[in-house]
Amino acid sequence: MRLLLYTGKGGVGKTTTAAATAVCAARRGLRTLVASTDAAHSLGDVLGTPLGPEPREVEPGLSAVELDARAEVERHWGRIREYLVALFRYQGIEGMVAEELALLPGAEEATTLLGADAYLVSGDWDLVVLDCAPTGATLRLVTLPDVAHGALRTLLRLQGALATVVTPVAREVVPVPLPDRHVFQDAERLLYRRLRRLRARLLDESTSVRLVLTPERMVIDEARRAWTDLSLFELSCDAVVMNRMLPDAAVSEAFFADWGRLQEERLREVAEHFAPLPVLPAALQDDEVTGLERLAAHGEALFGARDPAAVLSSSPRISFERDASGYVVRLPLPHADPSRLDVVKVDDELVVRAGALRRTLRLPRRIAPLELAGAHFEDDALRVRFERRD
Ligand SMILES: Nc1ncnc2c1ncn2[C@@H]1O[C@H](COP(=O)(O)OP(=O)(O)O)[C@@H](O)[C@H]1O
Ligand SMILES: [Mg+2]
Numbered sequence: 001m002r003l004l005l006y007t008g009k010g011g012v013g014k015t016t017t018a019a020a021t022a023v024c025a026a027r028r029g030l031r032t033l034v035a036s037t038d039a040a041h042s043l044g045d046v047l048g049t050p051l052g053p054e055p056r057e058v059e060p061g062l063s064a065v066e067l068d069a070r071a072e073v074e075r076h077w078g079r080i081r082e083y084l085v086a087l088f089r090y091q092g093i094e095g096m097v098a099e100e101l102a103l104l105p106g107a108e109e110a111t112t113l114l115g116a117d118a119y120l121v122s123g124d125w126d127l128v129v130l131d132c133a134p135t136g137a138t139l140r141l142v143t144l145p146d147v148a149h150g151a152l153r154t155l156l157r158l159q160g161a162l163a164t165v166v167t168p169v170a171r172e173v174v175p176v177p178l179p180d181r182h183v184f185q186d187a188e189r190l191l192y193r194r195l196r197r198l199r200a201r202l203l204d205e206s207t208s209v210r211l212v213l214t215p216e217r218m219v220i221d222e223a224r225r226a227w228t229d230l231s232l233f234e235l236s237c238d239a240v241v242m243n244r245m246l247p248d249a250a251v252s253e254a255f256f257a258d259w260g261r262l263q264e265e266r267l268r269e270v271a272e273h274f275a276p277l278p279v280l281p282a283a284l285q286d287d288e289v290t291g292l293e294r295l296a297a298h299g300e301a302l303f304g305a306r307d308p309a310a311v312l313s314s315s316p317r318i319s320f321e322r323d324a325s326g327y328v329v330r331l332p333l334p335h336a337d338p339s340r341l342d343v344v345k346v347d348d349e350l351v352v353r354a355g356a357l358r359r360t361l362r363l364p365r366r367i368a369p370l371e372l373a374g375a376h377f378e379d380d381a382l383r384v385r386f387e388r389r390d
Helices: 014-027 043-047 069-090 095-101 107-122 135-161 164-173 181-203 217-232 254-274 292-303
Strands: 002-007 032-036 056-059 062-066 127-131 207-213 237-245 279-283 319-323 326-332 341-346 349-354 357-362 371-378 381-387
Touching: 002 014, 014 032, 014 043, 014 062, 014 127, 014 207, 014 237, 014 292, 032 043, 032 107, 043 062, 043 292, 107 127, 107 181, 135 217, 181 207, 207 217, 217 237, 217 254, 217 326, 217 349, 217 357, 237 254, 254 279, 279 292, 341 371, 341 381
Parallel strands: 002 127, 002 207, 032 062, 032 127, 207 237, 237 279
Antiparallel strands: 056 062, 319 326, 326 381, 341 349, 349 357, 371 381
């Protein structure tokens, strides 16, 4: 099963491109599901069919679903959230505020992804295309398995510290309400099964992110940052879609000539910056790209001889290299700013910080006992040295 995630700045054409990819792939014979994880759903409008939180067949071979974040939150975070609400209430934060707070930042996005996870493992689809929320939210979405992993592990450690027998007593004396065992059972289920599976799925070579851009400065800049950030979490991008390119017929007219030159320049810049990712240009259409026929034509023009579901390019992945004095962990981070990078080793984990983002990497068993001996940035990769302590 192949998983494609389309992301980019708001309004650039994520939903359109995701839907066009899905229609094109389905018509070429793949059992395809296109799912929207953006709370501001427009997938149904684009496909021209009302959609709901369960997959619905749009045409033979193609189904679509608008994942309902609220329902997913209830399903997956229900008990944990109840506990948090109780905890916030106890601290004097009442009613709605407590409920809102308990919707942990990122939880909503992550649970929509957990919702998609059920389709990923079902075996019903050859291709699942995710129409994601704008870049920032997508990043929270794909990094949450990592973040939640840490948070839930802390919860589980807390449980370890308070043996079940002690809990009723502790309830009397500890100044905060303690979660009951069901909370931990839910946490455990989330942590050990679904989040792990989801994390593995996102890092798998069958998953690719595609960045949707338009030839505009702010859009390009946001995509550049997104590429670096996604790399920190080992999500690989396999292509860039350059949407809303003025067609040749338009730029040959005097009025659009400057515009044409500018977009050519930006296209070159994007191709250079994002190399080795291929850049797929998509023309600005004379009307909105909605309905199956227009989407199919848009998809055909976008992919041409390419297979829309193929891995369109491969980028280097994290590697662990051995040399005479130890190991080097090499994490590709295209165009990262080295002055904003730092690393620290905590127990058997390597924590990499890139600006506001933090990635926790569990080290392989042969490296974990070694000492962090230094780090530097070279050839678009962070290299961290580990050596044996004498
Ligand atoms: N290549 C294109 N040509 C013409 N209109 C487009 C094109 N791509 C997107 N649009 C239109 O732009 C608007 C925003 O596109 P959409 O796919 O919803 O963006 P996003 O999902 O990134 O917010 C929609 O009205 C869509 O029909
Ligand atoms: Mg959209």
